[in-house]
Amino acid sequence: MPPTKAPRGLNDRRRQMMAAAVADIIRGGLEDGAPSKFAFEAPIRQAIRSRLCLRGKLWSEADLIAGDVVARGLALVGAVRPTWAEGQPDYVQLGAGAQIERTRCVRCHKPLPGEHTKFCGTLCAKAYHMRLARLHNFNDERAYDTAARLS
Template sequence: MKVRHSDLVNAGASKRRLARQERDARRGRLGRRRYGDLVKRLGMVVRIAFEVGCIGSPFGLEGPLRYGIRGDLCRQGWTWTDADLMAREMMDDVFRALRITRPDWNEGQPEWVIEAGTLIERTRCVRCHAPLPEGHHKYCSHLCSTAHWMWLNRRKEASGDVAVMLAIRSI
């Protein structure tokens, strides 16, 4: 059987339509007006807290707000999964309304904000914390350098359960 391009396009459109219908059904349980009001108020809270300096990043309240929304929805009879999805969608809409884009993984790393030419005085290896030998600036050996690079690369490319396990092990 020959698969046509239009069949693939229709299948993709169908998946998007189903996802949109599921999202709208969840929002429908809250009511369109109530949902919009909540997003607007949450946006004001995030904006004011950031402007005043209570949080260092617009994402600083994301966890507590998501936790609070999810808890309230669960107390109203929502399942945990549906409540969590709704809280995530709500926070995504808050950030979208505030025109805040989430930085990628690399931008969240300390090395990203170090300007060119800025030297960091290191006395210990980044990976194993052993004293740095003369002439070494970040790693004590080629082995530590390679192992650390591999570990960072694995974290960057991880997804799903693997990402969770790597995060738990790094604590």
């Protein structure tokens, strides 16, 4: 949600132009497989804030401006923050939010042994999470580079 009083530093027209560019980054990320409209929120905000600081803005002022621009961009793509439960990886919208019942490993698809609920063992769990971390890092760097060119 944008602040009630827009922080000074960039006029409203420039903020709207930057917000439109942020919305384009978000849409592009969704087309490339980003998990949600919020996937690039942090790297974009950080890139804009960083660029403003390099241009002489105080960190606190730059952060308010970057937050305002990113909030406007999210609003342009119709982003609505989920509840905490909806934000959990195993949430499914079936009425009250039923858990996914799995019988096979998420990574290797072997049958799940005993009390395991997602991975067949620690090897698959670690490999899966390392792959996700690499993917998120790559997407964050792309979003940062694009957002840095905006400001």
